[in-house]
Every structure is written in C-alpha cells, then in structure tokens.
Amino acid sequence: MADHRFEDSANGLTNGHEMGKSNGMKTTDAEDGSSSRADELRSLLNSILAQLIPFVQQSDTERKAHQSHREVSTSSLVDLHPPKALRAILTSNGTLSLPGTGSGQAGLNDSLSSILKYSVNPSAPGFLDKLYAAPLPPGIAAELILAVLNTNVHVYQVSPVLSLIETHVTKALANMFGFTGPRAGGINVQGGSASNMTSIVIARNTLFPETKRLGNNAGGRQLVMFTSEHGHYSIEKAAQQCGFGSESVVSVPVHPVTGEMDPEALEALIVREKALGKAPFYVNSTAGTTVLGSFDPFAAIAEVARRHGLWMHIDGAWGGSFVFSDTLKTRALKGCELADSIAVNPHKMMGVPVTCSFLLLKDLKNANLANTLRAGYLFHDKAGEEEDVEDSAEYGNGTTNSHHEAHADDEDDWTPPDDLADLTLQCGRRGDSLKLFLSWQYYGTLGYASKIENAYSTACYFADLVDRNPDLLLVSTNPPPCLQVCFYFAPGRKMVHSLDATSANGSNGAHSQSMAEKVGKRNSIITSRIAQSLISRGFMVDYAPALSHEVAKGSFFRVVVNISTSRETVQRLIEEIMVVGRGLLGR
Amino acid sequence: MADHRFEDSANGLTNGHEMGKSNGMKTTDAEDGSSSRADELRSLLNSILAQLIPFVQQSDTERKAHQSHREVSTSSLVDLHPPKALRAILTSNGTLSLPGTGSGQAGLNDSLSSILKYSVNPSAPGFLDKLYAAPLPPGIAAELILAVLNTNVHVYQVSPVLSLIETHVTKALANMFGFTGPRAGGINVQGGSASNMTSIVIARNTLFPETKRLGNNAGGRQLVMFTSEHGHYSIEKAAQQCGFGSESVVSVPVHPVTGEMDPEALEALIVREKALGKAPFYVNSTAGTTVLGSFDPFAAIAEVARRHGLWMHIDGAWGGSFVFSDTLKTRALKGCELADSIAVNPHKMMGVPVTCSFLLLKDLKNANLANTLRAGYLFHDKAGEEEDVEDSAEYGNGTTNSHHEAHADDEDDWTPPDDLADLTLQCGRRGDSLKLFLSWQYYGTLGYASKIENAYSTACYFADLVDRNPDLLLVSTNPPPCLQVCFYFAPGRKMVHSLDATSANGSNGAHSQSMAEKVGKRNSIITSRIAQSLISRGFMVDYAPALSHEVAKGSFFRVVVNISTSRETVQRLIEEIMVVGRGLLGR
Structure with a gap:
C-alpha cells in the first residue's frame, strides 16, 4: 500500500518537497493547495524519529549492559535539575520561546532535542519509581494512529x-x-x-x-x-x-x-x-x-x-x-x-x-x-x-x-x-481503548500473562535478595503481594532494633517518644538522600512514609518492578544502594 | 544525532534485524537482551506510517480537487456502516480478535488497515461536522513524542x-x-x-x-x-x-x-x-x-x-x-x-x-x-x-x-x-500541554492568528452564500459570531413562510398547533436525511434541534468551518445540499 511514497522520503531532512520549511508565514494560508499535508507530516515525523529512536536505543544499550554485568558509563535515565535551574536552562537556550513567527520543523526539532535531554527516560532499566514504566512498541504505534485518526469517541x-x-x-x-x-x-x-x-x-x-x-x-x-x-x-x-x-x-x-x-x-x-x-x-x-x-x-x-x-x-x-x-x-x-x-x-x-x-x-x-x-x-x-418524510408527524418526539x-x-x-x-x-x-486493544493483539493474552508472571517472579527474586541482606529490612511480605518491594536501608538492621529496645525499656515515656521521632526522621532523611543519590547512578526509586502502625520508623523505599525489568537490574540496584548508603553514613 | 541509524531501516518491512517478527512468544521474555526495543519500534512505526501517510494523502488529493473544481471520484471521508453491520464486518475479517498468542507487527498492520478503511478521516475537506477537525503535523508529532516519553506530569x-x-x-x-x-x-x-x-x-x-x-x-x-x-x-x-x-x-x-x-x-x-x-x-x-x-x-x-x-x-x-x-x-x-x-x-x-x-x-x-x-x-x-542528617529531628514533620x-x-x-x-x-x-506548545512554536502566534482569521473569513463567506441562496435560510447571524454557520434547507424559503401564515390566520388554535408540529417534524427529517445523504458524497455536517423560540421549525444544519477549510469546499457543500435536498423533495 503505497510503500514507495514512504521510502522516497525516509530521510525527512532531504526530501524533495521542501516541506521541512513550514513556518508561520508559509502555512498560514489554509487555501494554499500546493502544499501537501501528507508530505509535511512524513518529513516531520521522520525528523523527530531520528531523535526518538536513539532515545529508546540508549536505554536498550543500558539494559544490555546490566544483563551482561558491564559498567554503564552514562545512564539514559535523566539529567535532572531542580525546577528553578531547569527553567533557567530552558529559557536561555530558547526552548521555552513562544514566538510570533513560527519556527516550523527546524524549531520543533531544536525543542525536541532539549526536551529529550532533560526528561526522564521511562525506558531506562533503572526507572523503578512509579507504577508505570517503559512504553512498549504497539502502544506507541497506537498513539500515533490515534493522533492521525484524531477520533472523538463521543458519538x-x-x-x-x-x-x-x-x-x-x-x-x-x-x-x-x-x-x-x-x-x-x-x-x-x-x-x-x-x-x-x-x-x-x-x-x-x-x-x-x-x-x-x-x-x-x-x-x-x-x-x-x-x-x-x-x-x-x-x-x-x-x-x-x-x-x-x-x-x-x-x-x-x-x-x-x-x-x-x-x-x-x-x-x-x-x-x-x-x-x-x-x-x-x-x-x-x-x-x-x-x-x-x-x-x-x-x-x-x-x-x-x-x-x-x-x-x-x-x-x-x-x-x-x-x-x-x-x-x-x-x-x-x-x-x-x-x-x-x-x-x-x-x-x-x-x-x-x-x-x-x-x-x-x-x-x-x-x-x-x-x-x-x-x-x-x-x-x-x-x-x-427512520420514518417516511410525509408520515413523520405521527412518530417520535422530534427534537x-x-x-x-x-x-x-x-x-x-x-x-x-x-x-x-x-x-x-x-x-x-x-479513543484510548485502542492502545490496549492493539497491544493485546500484538502480545496476545498468553504473551501478557507471561510478561506479568516474569515480572512477578523478578519481584519475588528481589524481595528475597532484600530479605537475605543483613543491611536491609523488608516492609512488604516475602513473597510480595504485587510487583513492588518495600524496605528500609538499615545496616545490621540496627536502627530498628535500637528503636524497638528504647520503646521496650519504657524508662521514660516522653523521652523514648522523642527518641523514636528522632530516629524516624533521621531514617526518612537517609532514605530520601539515598534515593536522590541513586538518580545520577541510573536508578530512580520512590519512597513512602512509614506505615501507621510503625510511624516512628520513618520513610522506606518502594521499588517497582515492571514487565521489562531484569534480575540483573534489581541485583545492581541493591549494590548501588549499599554503596550510596554506606557512603552517606560514613561506613 | 545518529540520523544514519534511522536511515538504515527506513523501510521497516525489509530491515535486517527481523524485528518485525515480534510475536507473543518471542516478546514474552523480558530478560531477552538480544532484542532491541529501538529496532522493534522503528520497524513497527515505519510499517504503520506506510499506511498512515497515504490515509492523509487521500484527503490532500481531495482537498486539491475541491480547490481546482475537479470531480472527486471516491471521497476520503468514510465508508460508514451502522453499528451492527460494522461489527459483523470487523468480526468476520478478524479485526476484533483478541488472540491467546500475539500476532505481532503483521497482525497490528492488518488491524490498522481495517481500522483506517472504516474510520472517519478528519482530514477530509468535507468533515465539517464537529468542533474539531484535521490534526496538524506538529500536534501529531507531539503525540508521538508524548508516547515515547510516556511522561506522567503528576510530580x-x-x-x-x-x-x-x-x-x-x-x-x-x-x-x-x-x-x-x-x-x-x-x-x-x-x-x-x-x-x-x-x-x-x-x-x-x-x-x-x-x-x-x-x-x-x-x-x-x-x-x-x-x-x-x-x-x-x-x-x-x-x-x-x-x-x-x-x-x-x-x-x-x-x-x-x-x-x-x-x-x-x-x-x-x-x-x-x-x-x-x-x-x-x-x-x-x-x-x-x-x-x-x-x-x-x-x-x-x-x-x-x-x-x-x-x-x-x-x-x-x-x-x-x-x-x-x-x-x-x-x-x-x-x-x-x-x-x-x-x-x-x-x-x-x-x-x-x-x-x-x-x-x-x-x-x-x-x-x-x-x-x-x-x-x-x-x-x-x-x-x-534539605536538613543535615544528624540535625533532622529538629525540623519538619517527616511523614x-x-x-x-x-x-x-x-x-x-x-x-x-x-x-x-x-x-x-x-x-x-x-502531558497534553506539549501538543499546544509545539504547535504554537511551529506556527507562531501570528501563524495561528492568520489561520483563525482565514477560517473566520471563510465562515463569513459561507454565511453570505447561504444568505443569498433563495432556498436556504440562515439561523445564525450574518456575519456569524464564530466559525459555524447554521441554516435550514427551505426551497423558496416557503416552508417557513407557510408555517408563519398558518399561525397568523389563527383560524383554529389546536389545528395550527398540530400543523406547526407536523411541519417542524417534517423539516427535521429533511435535515437529517440530507445530512445522511451527504456522507457518501464526501461531506459530514451536523444538525441541531430548533432553537427554543422557534421550536416549531425543526432541526437545522450546523456546518463548522475549520482552519483547513477552503472557500471552494463550502461552495461545493452548498451545491451538494441543493442536489440532495431537491432530490429528496422530488423537485
């Protein structure tokens, strides 16, 4: 089906129609029949794919490095800056400009380059922070289809x-x-x-x-x-x-x-x-x-x-x-x-x-x-x-x-x-249903079953690693109920024991309360500091406040395994937590 | 930026990595490091673009035909079937199948072919039905970027x-x-x-x-x-x-x-x-x-x-x-x-x-x-x-x-x-904001101003055509307040006049009430029948119930001009309405 048209301009940057030159002035005339929107779209999509595919490829490379136990020189995860600093960067390099005269395809690609550079790459193997993760190919394809169809599913x-x-x-x-x-x-x-x-x-x-x-x-x-x-x-x-x-x-x-x-x-x-x-x-x-x-x-x-x-x-x-x-x-x-x-x-x-x-x-x-x-x-x-025109007055309620x-x-x-x-x-x-629909067809019910079972198996493996590590303390059960594993960094599991001991002594209620608070807050800070330090090492994990029945323990890690996570990646995460955590406590 | 990688496999159907063969069994193993998701994605997107670009191109061709006053042999708008019939088609050709074993890229492309065949093409020039219309290239590009970034803008x-x-x-x-x-x-x-x-x-x-x-x-x-x-x-x-x-x-x-x-x-x-x-x-x-x-x-x-x-x-x-x-x-x-x-x-x-x-x-x-x-x-x-680990207990409220x-x-x-x-x-x-953001940069504030002003000018032109046509009766003002034009098909503007005359005679209150209802319902049916008939002729327009102060007049057309609509297209629409309407009334 018209493959040749697509092949002809696979490289959007050099296609003969000069559609890449679209700008505010050229494209303002809706009645300019000489321009073909299909050509413009093909050229634009080709040019952005030339940036998007390498963005995904970086995370593939990193994933493979994990699996073959190789070092990762630069992580694909994110180049993270605080809001004020990032706003300054994006302002000074022109990314945030909303110009009077449009900057067309070239401008869009410049913005994209900056957007990708400073965004989180959810396909990075170390993105274990949230309950969503890497988007898979059929879902991405479905989004592109939805965009071109631009369907409103109301009627x-x-x-x-x-x-x-x-x-x-x-x-x-x-x-x-x-x-x-x-x-x-x-x-x-x-x-x-x-x-x-x-x-x-x-x-x-x-x-x-x-x-x-x-x-x-x-x-x-x-x-x-x-x-x-x-x-x-x-x-x-x-x-x-x-x-x-x-x-x-x-x-x-x-x-x-x-x-x-x-x-x-x-x-x-x-x-x-x-x-x-x-x-x-x-x-x-x-x-x-x-x-x-x-x-x-x-x-x-x-x-x-x-x-x-x-x-x-x-x-x-x-x-x-x-x-x-x-x-x-x-x-x-x-x-x-x-x-x-x-x-x-x-x-x-x-x-x-x-x-x-x-x-x-x-x-x-x-x-x-x-x-x-x-x-x-x-x-x-x-x-x-559905009624006959002449008989219409006999039926229905019209308006x-x-x-x-x-x-x-x-x-x-x-x-x-x-x-x-x-x-x-x-x-x-x-029509967001299309994304599940096409993914379901692509992988099949059995394919998804297998992916999700593998992920659960990786989560169990991870919970086991945590449970056997004397410096980590599981909060979730082992095996965990779902794909996330919750735990404290607690060298020698001491922090918690000493806290329990204080409570058990009961020598001074008010004092032990304040001690407990102090330990809990200290622990929360250790957790969040480790989480922050992991980012530049290619891992993003989240943490949650202490559970209500043990509020004095402070925040703990919540690491979410996803259907693309390998056992080598969670192994490496534990190694990184140990390195960062020990460094933080000067041990 | 790594353009060559993309060029290498511009034709996804023949790329050397055989990524196109993904299926349920192959892709179920999350730990299969040998497969590159980037290659799989590139191959899949190339293959669907080979269908999507011609889908857009059809509407370009039709748009140009309107502008050069040529006949349109087949409209790109839609091959419309009632729900039950379409469900039967999509069931019998396998489009609705949700298989146990995934059908991969080939299956997705088969489904896409069927989806495109029976969907409304909002880029068709005759799609004047709703308040949204053709998606423009930067917005489509932004959807693809959003899909790959898969960003959740909550934190x-x-x-x-x-x-x-x-x-x-x-x-x-x-x-x-x-x-x-x-x-x-x-x-x-x-x-x-x-x-x-x-x-x-x-x-x-x-x-x-x-x-x-x-x-x-x-x-x-x-x-x-x-x-x-x-x-x-x-x-x-x-x-x-x-x-x-x-x-x-x-x-x-x-x-x-x-x-x-x-x-x-x-x-x-x-x-x-x-x-x-x-x-x-x-x-x-x-x-x-x-x-x-x-x-x-x-x-x-x-x-x-x-x-x-x-x-x-x-x-x-x-x-x-x-x-x-x-x-x-x-x-x-x-x-x-x-x-x-x-x-x-x-x-x-x-x-x-x-x-x-x-x-x-x-x-x-x-x-x-x-x-x-x-x-x-x-x-x-x-x-x-932000506090020091040791001093943490003094600050904040932890959880x-x-x-x-x-x-x-x-x-x-x-x-x-x-x-x-x-x-x-x-x-x-x-992160839907990105779609406006990139479109705004692409066209510029002035580019959008010009597009919207052109559309308004086309709407005014259209309202004028209606106003001057003795067989059409404007409901909106001339010039219209926005981009839509509302009107009745009323040959010789008779339908309304005779109705007014009936009311004015006042010979029999109950009788004229029933006459008015009859005329209004008949008119509603004429409006909806014309709208239905226009679809196979490449135009989709909507209609609305009579306004409350003239409810007896029945439903009228609401035609929505968009920023891609040409004057030739609205001219042609009026010609089509006259042909269909006269045919319906046997004149």
Whole structure:
C-alpha cells in the first residue's frame, strides 16, 4: 500500500518537497493547495524519529549492559535539575520561546532535542519509581494512529470503529474479571482517579436515583463511603470533588503486616455510621495498593457490602492487570467477580502509554442511567429519522432525545447506546481503548500473562535478595503481594532494633517518644538522600512514609518492578544502594 | 544525532534485524537482551506510517480537487456502516480478535488497515461536522513524542520538562486572556467538560472552603449555579456529578437572534433564587456556544457576578482560541479578563489532536487550595530532606506534607507547587500541554492568528452564500459570531413562510398547533436525511434541534468551518445540499 511514497522520503531532512520549511508565514494560508499535508507530516515525523529512536536505543544499550554485568558509563535515565535551574536552562537556550513567527520543523526539532535531554527516560532499566514504566512498541504505534485518526469517541458517527473497539475491549476485560452477565461492560476513562470517581457517581445515582436531580443530600441523607487506610487518595479527592466532603470517607483499618483491609472492622464501621444517622453507600477495596501492593479480601468485603446494601468497587488501577495471568488471578483476585465495579489501568503494568484506564461494570446500564443527559445538538433521534418524510408527524418526539435515557422499569429492553458519551461524564474523549486493544493483539493474552508472571517472579527474586541482606529490612511480605518491594536501608538492621529496645525499656515515656521521632526522621532523611543519590547512578526509586502502625520508623523505599525489568537490574540496584548508603553514613 | 541509524531501516518491512517478527512468544521474555526495543519500534512505526501517510494523502488529493473544481471520484471521508453491520464486518475479517498468542507487527498492520478503511478521516475537506477537525503535523508529532516519553506530569521528578512546559504555556495563555496578575496560570485538563467541572469545584471550594471537608450542604446552604440556555450540557452534567443535582442549574434566557445571554435576566434570576433561600455561587458564560457560536457579553455578566459575589467562568472551549487573533479577540472576547476562570480547548479550533484542554485561572492558588490533598507516598517533604542528617529531628514533620497545602492567610508566601498533581483533581495525567506548545512554536502566534482569521473569513463567506441562496435560510447571524454557520434547507424559503401564515390566520388554535408540529417534524427529517445523504458524497455536517423560540421549525444544519477549510469546499457543500435536498423533495 503505497510503500514507495514512504521510502522516497525516509530521510525527512532531504526530501524533495521542501516541506521541512513550514513556518508561520508559509502555512498560514489554509487555501494554499500546493502544499501537501501528507508530505509535511512524513518529513516531520521522520525528523523527530531520528531523535526518538536513539532515545529508546540508549536505554536498550543500558539494559544490555546490566544483563551482561558491564559498567554503564552514562545512564539514559535523566539529567535532572531542580525546577528553578531547569527553567533557567530552558529559557536561555530558547526552548521555552513562544514566538510570533513560527519556527516550523527546524524549531520543533531544536525543542525536541532539549526536551529529550532533560526528561526522564521511562525506558531506562533503572526507572523503578512509579507504577508505570517503559512504553512498549504497539502502544506507541497506537498513539500515533490515534493522533492521525484524531477520533472523538463521543458519538458513533464520527468514531465508528473506535466506538466498537471500546465496547469490545471493555466487555472482554469485564469478562476476564468474571463480569459475565449480558449487560457487563465498561467505559474508557482518563485515568485511575477519574475511574474511581466515576464509580462513586454511578453508585450514588444507582442507589439513590433522585440525587442526580436533587444532589447528594436528597431526602436528607448524609452519604458516607469506606476505603482502607492504604487505599489511594483519589477516593478522598473524589469525595470532595463530588460534594460529599472529604470527611465522608471513613478509613478502614488494615492488617498491620499484609496491609489488607479488615472486613470485620469494615462492618463495625458501617454499623457505627448507621448508628450516627449516616447513610453508608459505597466501599472501595483495592487490588494492589499504591505503597505495599496489597490485595484486599474481596469475597469477605463483598459479603459485608451485600449485607448492608453498599456498592462495592475495586480499585484495580495497579494490580487489576494480574487478571491476564490465571495463576496470579487465582492468587490475588479471588472474589473480584462479586464487585459492582472495577477500575483497571493498563497504562500501569502493561506497558501501554499513559493514560489508558477503564471502569468495568457488572451492569453497564447503571453507567447509562447515571451519566446520560439530554443534548439534542449531539445525540440525534434515530427513531424519527427512520420514518417516511410525509408520515413523520405521527412518530417520535422530534427534537428531544428521550430514547437515550434508559428506563429503570424497562429492564429487558435496554441496549447499550451506540453513542458512548451517553455512558460517560465526559463529552469529548480520546479513543484510548485502542492502545490496549492493539497491544493485546500484538502480545496476545498468553504473551501478557507471561510478561506479568516474569515480572512477578523478578519481584519475588528481589524481595528475597532484600530479605537475605543483613543491611536491609523488608516492609512488604516475602513473597510480595504485587510487583513492588518495600524496605528500609538499615545496616545490621540496627536502627530498628535500637528503636524497638528504647520503646521496650519504657524508662521514660516522653523521652523514648522523642527518641523514636528522632530516629524516624533521621531514617526518612537517609532514605530520601539515598534515593536522590541513586538518580545520577541510573536508578530512580520512590519512597513512602512509614506505615501507621510503625510511624516512628520513618520513610522506606518502594521499588517497582515492571514487565521489562531484569534480575540483573534489581541485583545492581541493591549494590548501588549499599554503596550510596554506606557512603552517606560514613561506613 | 545518529540520523544514519534511522536511515538504515527506513523501510521497516525489509530491515535486517527481523524485528518485525515480534510475536507473543518471542516478546514474552523480558530478560531477552538480544532484542532491541529501538529496532522493534522503528520497524513497527515505519510499517504503520506506510499506511498512515497515504490515509492523509487521500484527503490532500481531495482537498486539491475541491480547490481546482475537479470531480472527486471516491471521497476520503468514510465508508460508514451502522453499528451492527460494522461489527459483523470487523468480526468476520478478524479485526476484533483478541488472540491467546500475539500476532505481532503483521497482525497490528492488518488491524490498522481495517481500522483506517472504516474510520472517519478528519482530514477530509468535507468533515465539517464537529468542533474539531484535521490534526496538524506538529500536534501529531507531539503525540508521538508524548508516547515515547510516556511522561506522567503528576510530580516534577518524573516530568521535569513537561511540568515546566505546562506551567509556561498555561501562564502564556492566561496572559493572552488578560489574566496578568502574579498568580495567573492554569492547568491542563482532559477535556472541556472536565475543565468546566473543575472550575465549579474550585469556585465552590474557594467561596466556601468548608465544603471541601463537609460537602456541598455545609452550613445548610443550597448552592445554585447559572448558565445560558445555549450553554454546553457539561455544566448540567458537572452539577449532577458534583452532587449539587442537575436542578441546581438555573437556565438564563438568551437574545432570540444572537443567542447571547441576557445579563438582566441573569440578575433577576439570581435575585429570585436568593429570595427562595438558595445560595447562588457560580455563573458560566460561553465564548462560542456549541450550536450558534455565540459569545456572551462578558463585561456585563462580570458586573452582575461581582455585585452578587458569584464566581464567573467562561466556557471558551470552542471560541476561546479567538484570543490568538487581536482582531477577533477585540470583537468577541471583550471583558474576558474580568472572569475568574476560563476553559479553552486548543483541540477544537487549533488543529491540535484531541484532547488538549486548559482551565485558566486568574489566581492559580485557588486551584491549589481547592484540589490538594495529602498523599505522603507521592509528594515528598522537601523541607526535611534539605536538613543535615544528624540535625533532622529538629525540623519538619517527616511523614506529612503540610507544606503542600497552601494557606489562605499566607497570601504573599504562596508559590505554585512544582508537583502539578497538587493543582488538579487527577493524579496521573498526560502531558497534553506539549501538543499546544509545539504547535504554537511551529506556527507562531501570528501563524495561528492568520489561520483563525482565514477560517473566520471563510465562515463569513459561507454565511453570505447561504444568505443569498433563495432556498436556504440562515439561523445564525450574518456575519456569524464564530466559525459555524447554521441554516435550514427551505426551497423558496416557503416552508417557513407557510408555517408563519398558518399561525397568523389563527383560524383554529389546536389545528395550527398540530400543523406547526407536523411541519417542524417534517423539516427535521429533511435535515437529517440530507445530512445522511451527504456522507457518501464526501461531506459530514451536523444538525441541531430548533432553537427554543422557534421550536416549531425543526432541526437545522450546523456546518463548522475549520482552519483547513477552503472557500471552494463550502461552495461545493452548498451545491451538494441543493442536489440532495431537491432530490429528496422530488423537485
């Protein structure tokens, strides 16, 4: 299919059409038919690929060096500067300029060079900081396809294929989680926070339909929701955003070691809130908490939720992707099919570029009922249009769109709307489903299963290395629940022991409290200093505040293994931590 | 910079590394160091560009045919099928398959071929249906860069450059709208609906800070907001989402011809709501309404808002981009600097791929106060980290992050957070700002001004053509307020006249009512039938329900000119409408 056209100008810098010269003056005339946008686009993409491919290649080289135990001279990770310093650099080299006259392809390439030089390269093997990591080729390809298609998936007519793909891929995902009923499905949302927030809106509007018109306090109810101490802060953010107030979120205790929500505590809190006159309506459980990676006991939580009439949501933004592996699904996601909704972000574990997030629903009709609103200019009344012109006055309701509103009484008649904006809080949306869809086809379910199982195996290997190292102290369990491993740098495991001893002596309560605080703060600083020092050595890892039951211990490392991480890389990380940590403490 | 590497394998289909053979089995081994991801990516992108470039080229060819008044044999617009039929096609040709074993590059290219064949090509000259259109080369390039960088702009450390670019470009945009104070700025949001919704949350939390903790009804207030009859439905959607209920939105009448909000009616409604015991707190005005493209009288609305203590927002998702042209800004955006917040979507008028939307604020601190929540695992306490290890116990508060919460009393000390998630309702976010940033550099402010002015001139030309055509009846004014032109197909302008005559006779009230309904419905059907028939002729245009003051007239066309639309294209559209319309009526 017209390959020759592409080959002709593989080197954008020398293509004969001079399209590279686009600038503000030349391209201002929309009616200048002589310029071909295809040529301009090809030339521009070729020129930026000449920078982007080496950017990825650097990290390949570094990855191979890790695997063959060679030194890495310069890491591909990042040339990091504090905000003020970086702003000065980007100002003085012209990168931040927003000129009157456009600088065209040459200017774009200059900016790109500077952007790549100072950005974090998420493909670097040492990028183990966040729950997302290296973008994989099919996802990158999908982004380019989305950009050229520039599809808005709000109404079918302008997004026929991408609308069907969203419906198809969300249904397939929902099925994997055990949502197998005829109305199981999902929607693509702009991120995990937005998916969780949307689940709260759908839960409220489903359980108390009048709130959609009258607001949260319809009927004088004070709605409250529940999430674990370790749940993501997006629940609290959603509570304030959605007008419940952050105090409407009740924090449920977790098991001190595993970090899993305590279902008995949940039930006790529900009972307590009811006794206080509140109306419990929603519980968020988590598949893969942000810090420890814990999976809540879904079956037990579902039982409590059912007994008290609560909507049960699973925030599987991180750990939900385990569903691709039968082994890990059985191990971690048991009971997930009992939930009402599940959020899952393939952009985290699956190498799909950010953002790609789904809210899956046992009954998609609830999303339709909760989120639809009339918008005659956008959603057209097909009923009327199918009638004969002369007979038209007999049918339909012309300018309104009541058929788009699903009717609660009308259970059997409901079919999913073709115009997906009738399911979502957004109007315009990107077709982000395509990124998972094409990646799924590229690797296959088994390919992803294998990638995720390998990553989990690497995380277990890493946890074992930490556990056997006398100068490190695991915080997560061994084996870990998910792909992250949490631990303290504690030479001889002394810091913690001495702290425990102080508490145990109990000679002076106030004194030991202040000692404990001092040790904890010192430890937090050691952790953050090591993390900072690792960056120039090619590793970026994150750290988290002490868990609530051992707050005096201070911050610990959270290292996130991803589907591209090798065992050699995590070995090397431990070596680097030991070198930097010992240097810091002068040992 | 390593250009030769790219040149070497410009034709991905024949490159020597056999990277094109990636499949589920081969790529499952994360530790297989022999494969180079850079090679795989290059090969894959080359192969998909061999399909994407011709996709764009088809529309170039069609565009040139319009401009030289030649026939178009096959339109590049779309091969459209109803949902059920398309699903059958995509199922039978294997496009929707989600296989166990991955199909790699070959499979991805097969899917792409089918996706392109049945998708709408927004670069086709006849795509005049929605408020977005053809994506331009720098925006497409920016999407590819974003995909490779895979940056999450939530915290500075992982997104140093893109965080600074977001801050820089939002401040520059805010300045253009006349938000020039020291704390003017903005945030990148996932779309216009989300931007409008976020402005409501910020307004509420700023005016009634206790609502953030206690919810909308804190203090027993019943908050209500105002938007015009022609305002976007996202305000109502946000009202239900944010727990006010859709009935909290008061609809303000507009001028029947211009569609502009009536500021006196706004004030009367505010007074009425206060008398009813409600608490008015927010007014949305619009720069470029969805149907007519009207610009509300911002200065007058601001005066009312100020008098009654309301937050004033401008939904400039569509018309806000006029700010790039001094002429159009003066004409349409007068008084915009008096607002508290403005939403603007460069993905609509500026050829930036969807989505690229900003919420601009006169005082960015309000976004910080409204949206920040503690998340110790994510936002780290820099204060502590800067202290000496041994002295650490004396400083800071270790595991909490109170410095991230801006303090209302502390006006002069506030500085914008480096971690942008402290300003937003989302946690993870794409760096969509880059798309506007690189496009702005590429075309320059003057380049965009010229593009948008040309488009407006084309819209005026088109409105004039309609106005002079005896078989068409303008609904928008001439010249139109923005880039869309609304009109009826009404041969001899008869349909409307006869309807008016029926009403005027007044012989039988009930009868004329039913006659009017009949004529309106018939007209709606004619409009939608013409729109459907135009698709196979290379034109996609939208239509909207009758305006409220002339509801009996039925649906009319809304044709949206974009910055790539030529005068020849709109001429041709009118010719096509006449042919199809006359055919439909048998004339």
